[in-house]
Amino acid sequence: MEVTSKQEKSKSHQEFKKLLSEDLGNRKFKEGEIANGIISEIGKKFVFVDLGLKSEGAIPIDEFKLAKELDKIKVGQKIEILLEKIENYSGEVVVSREKARKANSWKKMEKAFESKKEVQGNIISKCKGGFVVDVEACLCFLPGSQVDIKPLKNYDHLMNKPQTFEICKIDKKRTNIVLSRRSILERIRDKDRDQIVSKLNEGDVIQGNVKNLTDWGAFIDLDGVDALLHITDISWSRINKPSELLSIGQSLKVKIIKIEPDTKKISVGIKQLTEDPYVKAINNYEIGKRYDAIVTKVQDYGCFAKLENGLEGLIHQSELSWTKKNIHPGKVLTTSQKIQVEILEKDSEKRRISLSHKRTLPNPWTKFIEKYKVGDQIEGIIKNITDYALFISIDNSDLDGMVHYKDLDWSEKDTELEKYKKTQKLKLKIVEINQEKEKIRLGLKQLTDDPFEFYANKKVSDIVTLIVSSSSNNGIYVSPSKNIASVLIKRNQLAKETENARPSRFARGDKVDAMIVELDKEKRKVVLSIKALEEKEMKEVVKKYGSKDSGGILSDIFDFSKVKTKKQKNKK
Numbered sequence: 001m002e003v004t005s006k007q008e009k010s011k012s013h014q015e016f017k018k019l020l021s022e023d024l025g026n027r028k029f030k031e032g033e034i035a036n037g038i039i040s041e042i043g044k045k046f047v048f049v050d051l052g053l054k055s056e057g058a059i060p061i062d063e064f065k066l067a068k069e070l071d072k073i074k075v076g077q078k079i080e081i082l083l084e085k086i087e088n089y090s091g092e093v094v095v096s097r098e099k100a101r102k103a104n105s106w107k108k109m110e111k112a113f114e115s116k117k118e119v120q121g122n123i124i125s126k127c128k129g130g131f132v133v134d135v136e137a138c139l140c141f142l143p144g145s146q147v148d149i150k151p152l153k154n155y156d157h158l159m160n161k162p163q164t165f166e167i168c169k170i171d172k173k174r175t176n177i178v179l180s181r182r183s184i185l186e187r188i189r190d191k192d193r194d195q196i197v198s199k200l201n202e203g204d205v206i207q208g209n210v211k212n213l214t215d216w217g218a219f220i221d222l223d224g225v226d227a228l229l230h231i232t233d234i235s236w237s238r239i240n241k242p243s244e245l246l247s248i249g250q251s252l253k254v255k256i257i258k259i260e261p262d263t264k265k266i267s268v269g270i271k272q273l274t275e276d277p278y279v280k281a282i283n284n285y286e287i288g289k290r291y292d293a294i295v296t297k298v299q300d301y302g303c304f305a306k307l308e309n310g311l312e313g314l315i316h317q318s319e320l321s322w323t324k325k326n327i328h329p330g331k332v333l334t335t336s337q338k339i340q341v342e343i344l345e346k347d348s349e350k351r352r353i354s355l356s357h358k359r360t361l362p363n364p365w366t367k368f369i370e371k372y373k374v375g376d377q378i379e380g381i382i383k384n385i386t387d388y389a390l391f392i393s394i395d396n397s398d399l400d401g402m403v404h405y406k407d408l409d410w411s412e413k414d415t416e417l418e419k420y421k422k423t424q425k426l427k428l429k430i431v432e433i434n435q436e437k438e439k440i441r442l443g444l445k446q447l448t449d450d451p452f453e454f455y456a457n458k459k460v461s462d463i464v465t466l467i468v469s470s471s472s473n474n475g476i477y478v479s480p481s482k483n484i485a486s487v488l489i490k491r492n493q494l495a496k497e498t499e500n501a502r503p504s505r506f507a508r509g510d511k512v513d514a515m516i517v518e519l520d521k522e523k524r525k526v527v528l529s530i531k532a533l534e535e536k537e538m539k540e541v542v543k544k545y546g547s548k549d550s551g552g553i554l555s556d557i558f559d560f561s562k563v564k565t566k567k568q569k570n571k572k
Contacts, residue, residue, distance in 0.1 A: 033082070033083060034080050034081070034082055034083075034100050034103060034104070035051060035080070035081060035082075035083045035095075036051075036078055036079070036080060036081075037049035037050060037051045037057065037078070037079060037080075037081050037095070038050045038076060038077070038078055038079075039073060039074065039075050039076060039077045039078075039079060040056055040075065041056075041075065042061075042073065042074075042075060043061070044061070045060065045061055046058040046059060046060060046061060047059045047061055047064060047073070047097075049079065049081055049095060051081075051083070051093065051095070053086065053093050055092055055093050056093065057081065057083075057092075057093040057094065057095030058092070058095075059081065059095060059096065059097045063096065063097045063098040064097060069097075079097065080097075080100045080101075080104070081095040081096060081097055081100045082095065082096045082097075082099040082100040082103055083095055084096055084099070098137065101136070101137040102137050102138055104136075105135065105136040105137050105138035106138055106175075108136065109135065109138055109140075109167060109170065109177055110170060112167055113167040113170050116166075116167075118164050118165065118166055118184065119135050119136075119164075119165050119166075119167060119179075120135070120162055120163070120164060120165075121133045121134055121135035121136070121140065121162075121163060121165055121179070122134050122160050122161065122162060122163065123142065123155075123158050123159050123160065123161075123163060124159075124160060126155075127141070129143060129144060130142050130143040130144045130145075130146070130147075131144070131147065131155075133163075133165065133179055135165070135177075135179075138177065140165075140167075140177040140178070140179045141176065141177065141178050141179065142165070142178075142179045142180070142181065143178065143180075145182070146168070146179070146180040146181060146182045146183070147181055147182065148181065148182060148185065149182055149185050149186060149189065163181055164181070164184050165179040165180060165181050165184065166179065166180045166181075166183045166184055167179060168180045168183075192224060192225075193224070193225050193264060194264065196222070196223055196224055196225045197225060197259065197264045197266065200222070200256060200259065200266070201256065201259075202256050202257065202258060202259055203255070203256060204255070204256045205253055205254070205255050205256075205273065206222055206253070206254060206256065206268075207251065207252075207253055208220040208221055208222045208227065208251070208252060208253075208254050208268070209221045209249060209250065209251050209252075210246050210247065210248050210249060210250045210252070211226060211248070212248065213241075213242050213243050213246060213247075213248060214242070215231075215241055215242075216230065216231050217229055217230040217231050217233075217234075217242060218234075218242045218246055220252075220254055220268055222254075222266065222268075225266065226266075227254070227256075227266035227267065227268045228265070228266070228267050228268070229242075229254060229267075229268050229269065229270065230267070230269075233257065233267075233268070233269030233270065233271055233272065234246070234269075234270050234271060235270065235271050235310065236271045236274070236276060236277055236278075236309070236310030236311070237296065237306060237309065237310050237311070237312050238296070238297060238304060238312055240297065252270065253270075253273060254268035254269065254270055254273075255268060255269050255270075255272040255273055256268055257269050257272065271310070274310070276310070277308065277309070277310035277311040278311070278348045278351050279348075281308060281310070281311055282311060282346055282348055282353070285307060285311075285343050285346065285353075286343060287343045287344065287345065287346065288342065288343065289342065289343060290340050290341065290342050290360050291307055291340070291341060291342075291343070292338065292339075292340060293305035293306060293307050293313075293338075293339055293340070293341045293355070294306045294336060294337070294338055294339075295333050295334065295335055295336060295337045295339060296312060296335065296336075297335065298329050298330045298333065298334070298335055299329065300328065300329070301316065301317055301329075302314055302315050302316040302317045302319075302320070302329055303315045303320065303329050303332075303333050303357075305339065305341055305355055305357075307341075307353070311353070312353070313341070313343075313346075313352075313353030313354060313355040314352070314353070314354060314355065315329075315333075315341065315355045315356065315357050316354070317329055319344070319354075319355065319356035319357060319358055319359070320332045320333065320357055320358060321357075321358050321361075322358050322361065322363055322364055322365065322398070322438075323364060323398045323399060323400070325438075332357075333357070339357055339360075340357070340360040341355040341356060341357055341360065342355065342356045342357075342359040342360055343355060344356050364397060364398040364399050365399070365435050365438065367397075368394075368397055368399055368433075368440075369433065369435060372430055372433070373430070373433070374430050374431065374432060374433055375429065375430060376429070376430050377427060377428065377429055377430075377447070378394055378395065378401075378427075378428055378429075378430060378442070379394075379395045379425065379426070379427055379428075380392035380393055380394045380395055380401060380425070380426060380428060380442070381393050381395070381423055381424070381425050381426075382420055382421065382422050382423060382424045382425075382426065383400060383422070384422070385417060385420060385421075385422060387414070387417075388404065388405055388414065389402050389403055389404045389405060389417075390402070390403040390408070390417065390420055390426075391403075392426065392428065392442055394440070399440060400440070401428070401430075401440035401441065401442040402439070402440070402441055402442065403426075403428065403441075403442045403443060403444060404441070405417050407431060407441070407442070407443035407444060407445055407446065408420075408443075408444050408445060409444070409445050410445050410448070410450060410451055410452065410524075412524070426444065427447065428442040428443060428444055428447070429442065429443050429444075429446040429447055430442060431443040431446060448484060449481075449484045450484075451479065451480070451484045451486070451487060451526075452521075452524050452526065453484075454480045454484060455516070455519060455526050456521070458516055458519065459516070459519065460516055460517065460518065460519050461515060461516065461517075462515070462516045463513055463514070463515050463516075463533060464480070464513070464514060464515075464516065464528070465511055465512070465513055466478035466479060466480055466487075466511070466512055466513075466514060466528070467479055467480070467481070467482075467509065467510070467511055467512075468506045468507065468508055468509060468510040468511075468512060469486045469508065470486070470508060471503040471504065471506055471508075472503060473491070473503065474488065474490060474491055474503075475488050475489050475490040475491045475493070475494065475503055476488070476489050476494065476503050476506045476512075477489075478512060478514065478528065487526060487528060489514060489528045489529065489530060491503060492531070493517075493527075493528070493529035493530060493531045493532070494506075494530050494531065495530060495531055495534065496531050496534045496535055496538075501531075512530060513530070513533055514528040514529060514530050514533060515528065515529050515530075515532045515533040515536065516528060517529045517532050
């Protein structure tokens with residue numbers, strides 16, 4: 001009996017399940033699809049919807065608040081919902097109003113994308129790389145580059161306000177939609193632009209406003225259409241930047257130079273409103289004559305000077321000054337300075353004028369050559385010291401001269417440069433004047449006689465009488481006369497005996513005899529020695545009288561420790 005009742009119960013359960021399935025199948029409800037329901041109750045937390053199933057679906061009231069529908073719905077109203085589950089673990093129906101709205105919006109967005117139809121939405125928040133846009137409960141991405149035609153510093157005026165967008169991309173797998181507001185604005189602009197451009201012709205003169213400035217030109221607003229004013233079309237004269245002559249918002253007249261037939265781009269000019277000065281105005285200036293000018297620009301290679309509006313010439317660095325050669329042009333002339341120039345060359349085809357400023361000034365070379373000649377003595381101040389020469393600012397002249405280290409002393413050693421300092425005053429002799437190369441060579445050693453002339457007719461082993469000019473730890477300096485440069489006799493050549501080889505033994509003005517031990521006329525080198533002379537005299541005495549060891553009386557009659565200079569002998 002028990003077995004029979006269990007079988008009957010199982011059979012009845014299967015029949016009920018079959019009947020329920022048939023009933024639900026007849027109602028055509030499928031999970032994940034949109035269905036119609038009737039609002040049966042509006043509670044504080046949920047809105048209940050009757051679908052004709054065994055239980056009602058409960059939708060959180062926040063879904064209606066988010067969509068701002070709470071004030072519009074009422075009991076008995078028919079609405080669309082998304083049936084997520086016919087029956088969950090608790091036997092309840094799971095539905096969603098928000099997902100139904102999103103599903104409907106997604107279908108509409110797909111249709112709009114296929115038909116390239118514009119959509120309406122609100123920018124609700126910022127995100128990485130752009131903004132979030134709500135289009136009928138469908139959240140879309142608006143890249144920052146697609147917000148406007150030009151970059152915006154502030155986006156507050158666009159937030160939470162109805163805007164028109166174009167759908168650029170739909171990714172079903174990622175449920176991602178990309179929008180563009182810029183494309184809408186560009187279409188409007190292009191449509192308006194075509195209408196405005198159709199009324200314009202090349203050669204027209206039209207009023208415009210400076211919209212933007214760059215380093216290479218300016219953008220001019222012509223009643224809503226942008227035109228390019230290139231820097232070369234602003235003025236016949238050279239300018240560094242458009243901001244030198246233009247400012248944003250400035251109203252001005254421009255001439256339409258060109259309109260591109262395909263792109264409708266417009267190029268305009270200002271200088272075309274006036275006559276090219278290189279056609280007629282340049283004929284008012286003659287080569288070789290002087291004119292007033294204003295310095296307009298300073299460059300590393302020279303300066304530009306304006307003769308009149310639109311007519312400028314270049315003063316090359318070499319034509320700025322007679323004396324200032326290797327300095328920046330900005331240290332000779334300054335912008336806006338009024339000067340005189342001389343026309344050197346003019347070329348209308350190349351639109352080029354060469355000018356000179358120095359030729360309008362007195363040439364210091366002419367004055368110097370009239371006053372001085374080679375061999376004259378002058379005074380000057382050391383202006384600069386290099387590794388090979390002194391540069392002298394010549395008194396009562398704007399010119400500089402050079403003293404090569406070989407012209408400082410007859411020894412011709414570069415170490416002589418170490419003896420001199422800047423601003424030191426010197427007397428010098430003019431060695432060379434070369435006006436073509438603008439060169440003046442000066443000499444210091446030329447103020448004294450060449451000491452080698454004294455030795456020119458001498459030979460090695462000759463004995464010479466010299467005057468002591470000075471002494472140092474290295475030895476003594478001797479000279480044949482006061483007007484001839486000194487020669488050094490080194491300390492180890494002053495005497496045969498070490499105790500007598502003290503430079504302090506010799507006083508200035510003393511006369512000494514020395515032997516020439518080395519003489520090179522090509523290298524202008526002479527080596528003197530008192531020690532060698534003593535040794536020679538000793539040999540002669542030994543030869544004549546013999547040595548003490550051989551029974552001679554040399555040491556008794558010749559005491560070298562008592563040898564004195566000629567001056568000391570004379571005094572005695």
